[in-house]
Amino acid sequence: MKNSEAGMNALHAEAGGTLAFAIYRAAQVGQLLGRVILGDDRAGPLLRVVQQAMSNPQPGCMCCDRDMAAGKVAAVAIVAPDVPAPRHGLAGAICAACAVETDTALTEKLCAFLKKSAWPDLRVISPVQLQPKGGRA
Numbered sequence: 819m820k821n822s823e824a825g826m827n828a829l830h831a832e833a834g835g836t837l838a839f840a841i842y843r844a845a846q847v848g849q850l851l852g853r854v855i856l857g858d859d860r861a862g863p864l865l866r867v868v869q870q871a872m873s874n875p876q877p878g879c880m881c882c883d884r885d886m887a888a889g890k891v892a893a894v895a896i897v898a899p900d901v902p903a904p905r906h907g908l909a910g911a912i913c914a915a916c917a918v919e920t921d922t923a924l925t926e927k928l929c930a931f932l933k934k935s936a937w938p939d940l941r942v943i944s945p946v947q948l949q950p951k952g953g954r955a
């Protein structure tokens with residue numbers, strides 16, 4: 819998951835306009851490992867991406883652009899196409915100052931930063947808005 823232009827183009831092509839966000843805090847790495855042990859096929863690649871983003875972070879926090887370094891990563895944000903088995907995505911480190919937020923507040927902060935820095939047309943659609951009557955699509 820590199821942030822190259824070709825990678826971004828592939829992500830956009832696969833996404834078809836809809837991205838999903840997920841945040842993994844350092845304490846959740848063990849849960850991912852547990853899913854791998856239980857045979858969850860999607861957990862292995864996800865665990866590798868999260869561990870890579872924690873040990874070798876991009877230069878700036880994905881929420882506030884604060885300088886990051888290995889050992890300072892408190893969470894990892896994954897942005898991927900909202901499809902059943904995405905093949906492309908972005909993984910970004912989140913600093914301790916941002917990671918103290920609740921998941922909802924952190925997602926809002928992350929989306930605001932991505933809208934300003936990368937995707938000016940970004941709109942947040944909650945699962946409730948996608949399925950206003952609840953249930954399954």
Ligand SMILES: [Zn+2]
Pocket residue numbers: 879880881882883884912913914915916917
């Ligand atoms: Zn931050």
